[in-house]
Amino acid sequence: TLPAEVIEVLLATKEANPKLSVQLVIRETLKHRDVPDDLPLPPSTVHRLLARHGLMSGSDSQDTDTDRRRFAFQSPGQLWMSDVMHGPTVRIKDRSKRKTYLIAFIDDATRVIPYAAFSLAENTRAFLPVFKQAIVRRGLPERLYVDNGSSYRSNHLSLVCAKLGVALIHARPYRPQGKGKIERWFKTMRGQLLIRLTNDDTGSLEALNRRLWAWVEGEYH
Incomplete structure (x- = not known):
């Protein structure tokens, strides 16, 4: 489970920049002062977190x-x-x-x-x-x-x-x-x-x- 403060940064980063890919969200999050730059952030985990909060745009979040x-x-x-x-x-x-x-x-x-x-x-x-x-x-x-x-x-x-x-x-x-x-x-x-x-x-x-x-x-x- 990701630390609560890291989750908040991930969500805030995506909300501020909706077009960012998962990889770019991770990259920007690791630059934040509250996030250790060596913290493992698996793309699958981050994708699931963003999708759960309705923050994945395009084909990944639209009902087909x-x-x-x-x-x-x-x-x-x-x-x-x-x-x-x-x-x-x-x-x-x-x-x-x-x-x-x-x-x-x-x-x-x-x-x-x-x-x-x-x-x-x-x-x-x-x-x-x-x-x-x-x-x-x-x-x-x-x-x-x-x-x-x-x-x-x-x-x-x-x-x-x-x-x-x-x-x-x-x-x-x-x-x-x-x-x-x-x-x-x-x-x-x-x-x-x-x-x-x-x-x-x-x-x-x-x-x-x-x-x-x-x-x-x-x-x-």
Whole structure:
């Protein structure tokens, strides 16, 4: 996992210069004073990070006709998409600051958010409680479309989905088109919620999640 400060520089570099290739984003990031010039930045990792935040332009981030046909379900619950977005830092019990990760689900047909929550990790252990709450609130989906990362390819998640009768589908590497709907939701959430967070909102993980869900239910839905 990349350090939080490096992630911020990568995202800021791409946002300021949308036409930069992944290699040029890496090169510019390594020039930043907060980034060690010998830090390994694998292009595949950086590409995935930028795509997750909706920052890859051109053919890599536009929905193709094939992807629209593949993910164009008509009824609620036919397919959910899930992904993770880097969130703000929060204070925890010992008053230190920790990076957060937003784990979210979106219904392909309705754009409803079955559930979303900030966590202190982005692994399977953090993912499953959020998935459980989504099911409690909206019922079982027929299909779950997720990233190709290691946390989504765990045997535990595969076993859980198999027992529930949920078809687990993984995105193809370097092809983020199928996740366009949840990427757009992340972009909306950043523009409408994250920029308005107060110190009280980030005073604890619980406070941050209360603020998130108040926005989802009160403004987004």
